[in-house]
Amino acid sequence: MNWTKQHPGLAMFAAMIGLLLFLWGMAVPLSWAPDPIGQAAQQFAEGTRMTVLLTLISGTAGVVLGVLAGLGKLSSVPPLRWISEFYVWLIRGTPLLLQILFVWLAVPTLLPDSMQISDFACAAIALALNIGAYNAECVRAGILAVPHGQVEAARALGLSPFQTFVDITLPQSMRVALPALANNLASLVKDSSLAYAISVVELTMVGYRVQAESYQPIPVFVTIAVIYLILTTAFTSLTAALESQLDVGRKR
Amino acid sequence: MTSTSSSLKPIIEARDVDKHFGAFHALKKVNATFYEGQVTAIIGPSGSGKSTFLRTLNRLETHDTGSIKVDGIELNDDLKNLDAIRREVGMVFQSFNLFSHLSILRNVALAPMRVRKMSKEAAEAKALALLERVGLKNQAEKYPVQLSGGQQQRVAIARALAMDPKVLLFDEPTSALDPEMVNEVLAVMRELAHTGITMLVVTHEMGFAREVADRLIFFDHGTILEDSSPGEFFSNPKHDRAKAFLTQVRHGF
Ligand SMILES: Nc1ncnc2c1ncn2[C@@H]1O[C@H](COP(=O)(O)OP(=O)(O)O)[C@@H](O)[C@H]1O
């Protein structure tokens, strides 16, 4: 951990390379494993890549949603505040599985036939909406932590409200919000497993299928668990390094 | 520091400026005209409306009624006017308010880049020159938290100067400083006062007011009670409230 603090750039690079190597190289060592793992190595690798893709897409969209909703909650315009508060209340008060099923089953009936969306997209949308609501709280707390005097100083210098937000408020609030956002992202790696319910072939679904064919649930689920652990560890180190990178100004 | 008579071009004109915070009447029909190059010290008891008045002049607070003109531009809801005025009026705060995530150099260079659309190179060159002027060129790569309070306030002054303002507003610039750091900031302000920039300084530093200011305004209960020269005010205050204030200050509070 000390090493990541001293060389955050290098640590991020290493975690990124490690993750990529793992995603595209894992099938090789897995194929050496005894059956039922060895013969399904390719499937595990594809499922893992699907899980990571789902996490990255919904995680990115979730940060954007979180910033919008977090800002909305602090807005001086009442309707924006109401919409943001309603969104957060709705998502945090209902189960994620229900949200995924809702997007998968209910949304297509609302859309015209020409605009149907894939199972993967349904899962990504539901997960993004979900993590966005949790991110909104972190972003709001982060924005509130930026000293108001700095905002006043920026405005007094002639920066527009938007410039003030981008140059002063956002970077500082992100530094505060980042540990919590990173936590949410690590949970998202795991939460994405619920996409198996709508037949997205991600890691958990692969595990389910392989054990159903082989009747050997224990080695299969242990393998899946180890892969999830590697993924969450990689994401956590990535965000820890990013945090140190952003930690300038607090250095003594 | 040539006095008011040298050039009588008004730069700030406040007419009947009124301001409430809820039911509290913070400014009561304040009238004052400030002239180019003039250094005005604003003193008065805590809570008398000094900060509020200063902050209405660059619209960090909106005034309820009355009018404020800066360099002939009316300060109102028109954002174009506000932009124009904020380019001409710089402000230095009691608590410095440096951007804590930016280096000292970036703190000073940011506004010229964003507002004046200066290139990064030009803005940083200008920032370095200003930092040199306040004696902090060698601190340019540090972050605010690494500097003492006095150094931070000098950076804040350089940051305000980077926009080439015609007017600088100071709201108790030395009140948050340890005593041994007050003088380094006052020295920079004293030097500035001789450059012909218009300065409005809310302060408790009576020595500075007496020595550097051309004009002295005494605020009390949201009004300007006395508006005279420092010499006149200190030797011969007219109102009882001003006399009481001076007695209190002389005994050091
Ligand atoms: N944002 C605000 N909301 C409510 N009351 C305020 C606000 N700002 C200032 N006041 C009140 O207005 C009065 C004048 O404040 P201020 O201008 O800061 O006085 P001074 O700078 O002379 O000490 C004080 O009584 C203060 O409590």
Ligand SMILES: [Mg+2]
């Ligand atoms: Mg004040």
